Amino acid sequence: MIRRNAVSLGRLITVALLLSSPTGIMLLVLAGTGHLAPLPAVAAWLLVLAVLAFMVRSHLGGLDALARWIHRLAHGGEAGPAPCRDDVALAETVAAVGGLRRMWQQKSAELSEAARWNESLLDNLPDPLLLLDPGRRVVRANRAATRLFGREPTGHDMTAFLRDPTVMEAVEEVLAGAASRECEFTQSVPVERVFLARIDRLEGLPADGGTAILTLHDLTTVKRMERMRADFVANASHELRTPLAALSGFIETLRGPARDDDEARDRFLAIMAEQAGRMGRLVADLLSLSRVELNEHTPPSERVDPVRLLTTAAEGLRPLAQAKGMDIRLDIADGLAALAGQPDELAQLFQNLLDNAVKYGRDATPVEVRVTAATRLPAAAGAALRSGPAVMIEVRDHGEGIAREHLPRLTERFYRVDTARSRKMGGTGLGLAIVKHIVNRHRGLLAIDSEVGEGSVFTVWLPAAPE
Ligand SMILES: Nc1ncnc2c1ncn2[C@@H]1O[C@H](COP(=O)(O)OP(=O)(O)OP(=O)(O)O)[C@@H](O)[C@H]1O
Ligand SMILES: [Mg+2]
Structure with missing residues (x-):
């Protein structure tokens, strides 16, 4: 404070001296030429100096205050109200600096907004x-x-x-x-x-x-898809090659050594028919899988009665079940809603699940099918299931069950827990893959639960058709 006052006083004297210099020179000339006595000349110059000092004092004070204000503004501090607004000479400068400050504040707000936007762009x-x-x-x-x-x-x-x-x-x-x-x-x-x-x-x-x-x-998903595609082609060719090799072998035998052996010919033809049937089933399953996959993005919307489809599927499997001393029990709740779906696909879904339950269920045990309105949905249920009523279909068998580590892979194409056994039973290993894709297309959900030695439960939730 003291230093600032001292500087102001020094500047005050300097400015007053400078401003009074023309008068001083004039008085000096007058005194030099004898028109004015030295004493009155000095007195007159001191008087002029004092008047000028008084006049510029307030102006210089205003300039000092303005300099301090701009300094505070430049360092980003709280500058307070602008000084010397009543000084006409400085008011314009104050207004210009104020405008500059407002523009700078706006620009800096724009810059920080742009920086925040860039940050969030990168983050997202x-x-x-x-x-x-x-x-x-x-x-x-x-x-x-x-x-x-x-x-x-x-x-x-x-x-x-x-x-x-x-x-x-x-x-x-x-x-x-x-x-x-x-x-x-x-x-x-x-x-x-x-x-x-x-x-x-x-x-x-x-x-x-x-x-x-x-x-x-x-690239993990892309790589996995690439590998799955390669595996699928390899598996499909392998599955077709096995019965094809058997057929070729029997044809050779029938043409050669067994040409005149009636008994062998009948036996071989039966095996050949079975192998041809297997190839036919494989091709049919591959075709239905690709058809469902192709349409997976468009959910079907026909009204389908689940009870009729399940009863038909159970009737179709009854001979196979009876041969194993098994009973297919249907427990269907009253007043069930119709499903939104495609009848052939849903029929195939129920047929595949019941077929597995009968195939892998133990002899003389029942296959229990329960159909109810879905009251509680699992956490994995999607929007289509949650947005309205849904139907739950549960297929339970009392077979050997499936070990936990196999469960996540059961719906992969050609995945079997026991390949030899599945092949012997005429399976293609595509049944559950087809089930999964049909459920996906219908925007439903499939859950598999199994206890080794006890049996398995396959549960499907499907959205009901709108009223
Ligand atoms: N209810 C079940 N109990 C025990 N294991 C099962 C059951 N359902 C399926 N599996 C196992 O899952 C595998 C895959 O089933 P999936 O239905 O896809 O093929 P599959 O039954 O072998 O052949 P396909 O259905 O074409 O006749 C089966 O090979 C079997 O090992
Ligand atoms: Mg099956």
Whole structure:
């Protein structure tokens, strides 16, 4: 405070001296030429000096206050009301600075809004993304990256999270000047996942030092689909080749050694008919699977009576059940709603579930089918099931049951717990895959529960048709 006053006083005297200098010179000339005595000349100059000092004092004070106000504004502090608004000479400057300040505040609000928007854009990208500085340190990471690595990667060396040599090499190349690199790598913990890593060099020199951007794209599902497709073709060919080989073998035998053996010919023809039937069933199952899959995106909407379909399926399987001393018991609730569905597909669904229950159920045990309105839906039920009434169909057998580790894979094509046994019973291993796709197409849900030694329960929930 004292220093500021002292400076103001010094400036006051300097300015007053400067302003009074023309008068001083004039008085000096008058005194020099003898028109004015030295004493009155000095007195007159001092008087002028005092008047000028008085006049500029308030103006200079205003300028000082203005300088302090602008200084506070520039340092982002609370500047308070603008000073010297009543000083006409300074009012314009104050107004201009005020306008500048308002514009700057607006720009800075716009900038922080844009930065927030960019941040949220990066955070909402589904692919993990890391921004690296020239020393491979992560300077920024989005939410997907934090989720993938299980902790915040920012501030750490990239190798603390990604140690794959091909990725590291690609990153080094881009940091050394290459425009971009791409490579695939596998992460084995906690579960195996395949990623496509893409590294691009960024232009310019941002404040945070970000030089390269590393994006990871999860290819696990694509790779799994590729493998499933390859496996499916291999399995389907294998399933067809086995009966085909048997048929070719018997044809050769009938043409050669057994040509005149009537008894052998009858036996072989019976086996050939069975193998041909097996091939026919396989082709029919493959076709219905592909048909259901093809239409999976459009849910069917006909009104279908589940009771009629289940009764027909049970009737069809009764001979097989009776041969094993089994009984198919239907327990159907009254007043059931109709299903929204495709009759042939639903018939096939019930037929496949009942067929399994009879096939894999123990001799002389019942197969119990219970149909009710669904009161409680499992957590996995989708929107279509939740949006209205639904019907629950439960098929229970008392067979050997299925070990827990097989349950998640039962609906895969050609998956069997006991391949030899299933083949011997004429199964193609496609029954439950067809069931799963039919349930999916009908926007329903399938649950399998089984106890080894006790039996299995297959439960299907299907949406009811609207009234
Ligand atoms: N109710 C069940 N009890 C025990 N195991 C079952 C039962 N249902 C299915 N499985 C097992 O699941 C496997 C797959 O069943 P799925 O219906 O898909 O094929 P499949 O019955 O062998 O052949 P297909 O249905 O074409 O005649 C069966 O091979 C069997 O091992
Ligand atoms: Mg089956």
